[in-house]
Amino acid sequence: MLPLSYAIRNLLRSKSRLAQTVGGSALVVLLVMAAVAINQGMSRVLSASGSPNNVILLGTGSEESVQRSEVSENTTGIASASIPGIQEILGVRAVSGEIHFMNYISSDDGSRAQALIRGVSPAILHVHPEVRLTQGRFPAAGEVMVGRLAWRNLGLKQDRLKIGTSITLNDQTLRVVGRFAAPGTVMESEIWAAIGDIRVVAQRETISCVVIRLEDPEDFSEVDLFAKQRLDLELSALRESDYYGRLSEFFSPLRAMIWITVSLIALGAVFGGIHTLYAAFASRVREMGTLQAIGFGRTTLLLSLLQESTLACLTGTLLASTLAMLLLDGLTVPFSIGTFSIEINSTVALIGILSGLLLGIIGVIPPAIRCLKPALPTALRS
Amino acid sequence: MMIQCQQVSKSYYKGSTVVTPLQALDLEVPKGEFLALMGPSGSGKTTLLNLLSGIDSPTSGSLIIAGANISTLKQRELTAWRAKHVGYIFQLYHLVPVLTAFENVELPLLLSGLSKAERRERVHTALKLVGLADRHDHTPAELSGGQEQRVAIARAIVADPPLLVADEPTGDLDRDSATRILELLRELGTEQSKTIVMVTHDARAAAAADRTLHLEKGQLLENLQTT
Ligand SMILES: Nc1ncnc2c1ncn2[C@@H]1O[C@H](COP(=O)(O)OP(=O)(O)O)[C@@H](O)[C@H]1O
Ligand SMILES: [Mg+2]
Numbered sequence: 001m002l003p004l005s006y007a008i009r010n011l012l013r014s015k016s017r018l019a020q021t022v023g024g025s026a027l028v029v030l031l032v033m034a035a036v037a038i039n040q041g042m043s044r045v046l047s048a049s050g051s052p053n054n055v056i057l058l059g060t061g062s063e064e065s066v067q068r069s070e071v072s073e074n075t076t077g078i079a080s081a082s083i084p085g086i087q088e089i090l091g092v093r094a095v096s097g098e099i100h101f102m103n104y105i106s107s108d109d110g111s112r113a114q115a116l117i118r119g120v121s122p123a124i125l126h127v128h129p130e131v132r133l134t135q136g137r138f139p140a141a142g143e144v145m146v147g148r149l150a151w152r153n154l155g156l157k158q159d160r161l162k163i164g165t166s167i168t169l170n171d172q173t174l175r176v177v178g179r180f181a182a183p184g185t186v187m188e189s190e191i192w193a194a195i196g197d198i199r200v201v202a203q204r205e206t207i208s209c210v211v212i213r214l215e216d217p218e219d220f221s222e223v224d225l226f227a228k229q230r231l232d233l234e235l236s237a238l239r240e241s242d243y244y245g246r247l248s249e250f251f252s253p254l255r256a257m258i259w260i261t262v263s264l265i266a267l268g269a270v271f272g273g274i275h276t277l278y279a280a281f282a283s284r285v286r287e288m289g290t291l292q293a294i295g296f297g298r299t300t301l302l303l304s305l306l307q308e309s310t311l312a313c314l315t316g317t318l319l320a321s322t323l324a325m326l327l328l329d330g331l332t333v334p335f336s337i338g339t340f341s342i343e344i345n346s347t348v349a350l351i352g353i354l355s356g357l358l359l360g361i362i363g364v365i366p367p368a369i370r371c372l373k374p375a376l377p378t379a380l381r382s
Numbered sequence: 383m384m385i386q387c388q389q390v391s392k393s394y395y396k397g398s399t400v401v402t403p404l405q406a407l408d409l410e411v412p413k414g415e416f417l418a419l420m421g422p423s424g425s426g427k428t429t430l431l432n433l434l435s436g437i438d439s440p441t442s443g444s445l446i447i448a449g450a451n452i453s454t455l456k457q458r459e460l461t462a463w464r465a466k467h468v469g470y471i472f473q474l475y476h477l478v479p480v481l482t483a484f485e486n487v488e489l490p491l492l493l494s495g496l497s498k499a500e501r502r503e504r505v506h507t508a509l510k511l512v513g514l515a516d517r518h519d520h521t522p523a524e525l526s527g528g529q530e531q532r533v534a535i536a537r538a539i540v541a542d543p544p545l546l547v548a549d550e551p552t553g554d555l556d557r558d559s560a561t562r563i564l565e566l567l568r569e570l571g572t573e574q575s576k577t578i579v580m581v582t583h584d585a586r587a588a589a590a591a592d593r594t595l596h597l598e599k600g601q602l603l604e605n606l607q608t609t
Contacts, residue, residue, distance in 0.1 A: 002492065009480035290476040293437055294537070295465025295493045297458065377429075377438045380472070 001300060002291075007307040017280055018312060024269045025316030025359050026323070028262075033324045033344065033352040035262045039255055040348065041333065041340035046248045048184035049338070050241035053087070054127055055223045057210040060236045064246065066100045070206040073097065075233055079210050083226050085219030086212055087126070094126035094213035099198045101208075105154070105191070106168040107161065113154040116190045116337065117169065119198025119207075127213040128182060136163045136178030144193045145178030153189035153334040167191070170201045186338025211240070247337065266355075270363050277309070277367035288372055289379025298372050305368040310360030317356030321349055383446075384545060384577040385411035385434060390443030390453075391600075392429050403429045405600030406443070413544070416571040416578045418588035421597035427581040428549055430597065434579055435468040435547045436460045448544050465493045469538025471548035475530040477522040483509065483533045484518040490541040508536035512566060528559025535566060539576070546570065548580040552587050564590040 062069035076097035099119035227237040387409040403426030432438035512532035552560035
């Protein structure tokens, strides 16, 4: 084997080429890591938002979107009374009628933004036990409480939407009286108000859905049966986890777009790398010939060239990982139904490292082959 | 015998025409001989050296070098054979520019399985022999042409191969440097009983050898020339 120092010194032969390789691979790896982390973050928030114990009753035909769904208001009471297996907390059955509503709000400083608003009753805390009031209290009429990440989704500064401030929603002024957290779920990006207020603001007679928390996920069949028997209510029962699973599929074209973009950039970088290496290796044909004359086999030389390029690309990967940790880790990204956070975890890092390695290997093989291909006498004459 | 060539031919295809620089050539070189090869440019001198050193394979004929019939070896076997049996000295030295003199000379030993300490010892000895014991850490760019060629000779002999081939080793050097190189090669022949085949254009260089052969029209012509 040729020593690693040979590979390292060859890399240092041209500082500009080294910078180009390291920079190019860093860019690609950073993009790959970002794409993986975005995908993961989106999946994570969607899967965390759906509890296996919860069932959503939606209007038939609106299974895709709770915002478009319409359910008669008395469904909440009927479902609560007739479905067996519903969880009871302190004697109250965990059934929550909700209105999901998207509209512009204005905050105190006059900034307007589209917000995810949910009209709720305190029962929602029973179907979503992960919701914690971190400050203040649950809203009564004329009041709202805001999710921990609502500011992010609204594009506001983090210190907005404080308790005591107010927001305006279709000319109605609502006071912020509470803040809540529901770690990792889409709810954290929402603004919750009393369901009566939202019915008025949204000018609707119906509610969007009824969420039921079951003692046992197996009892879904009971809810399903209820929905199918009560034809008059025009209901469709969906496991909450399935609902968010479908939403996740809804975003798959977006994810595909992200991957296509990253792949195209990566492809460009690889071709750029191959191009520079062709030029760089052309001047080393004779050196490769000399080493073969001394007795080094082509495979050994190929490995050394591979070592060179993977070393450069792994340096780029290291740079990319550092940048990802500094710039991307912990970042929150708003999307249409919530906010997800970017986490540079071990999976992301591993995929980053693998793509860095792959870049090094794919980028060097064609130029290396061309460099090692000439017959030995020809190589020595060059 | 170190070298026994029998009816060795080498042809190249240049498009549709066939060039045959070597035609049914016979050559015998005894162990320890210093042989000079002369001949006009394009007469096939480099081609012959390449065959003798296992860099290239003949189109036909048999080549027995250091006891092995190398005309039948496969590429991979030839590579391994070269590492043990031949030191090649090039006109333009062909040192690896990113490596120091020491590291250049060490290259053949990386294939030998010697320990680091043993390698250092042998590199040191080889560099001392060529008079460059004080240039270990110099890169080729920091050496003169004559010094570079001496490093190249140290590299060729460090693994102790029985055969040295040199293709116009003094062709790019001034007279004084050339003289040193020729003295060095002679010494290697007499003191270390290396068999040396050296291609040269220079009659003065050929005069350093034990015997000179002329390559013309694919054949070797004996020309009794003594030192
Ligand atoms: N790889 C090759 N392909 C085609 N022709 C070659 C090749 N190598 C050498 N030749 C031809 O063989 C002849 C001998 O070349 P060479 O051995 O280099 O001569 P010399 O070293 O005596 O100058 C020349 O005519 C040269 O053009
Ligand atoms: Mg020649």
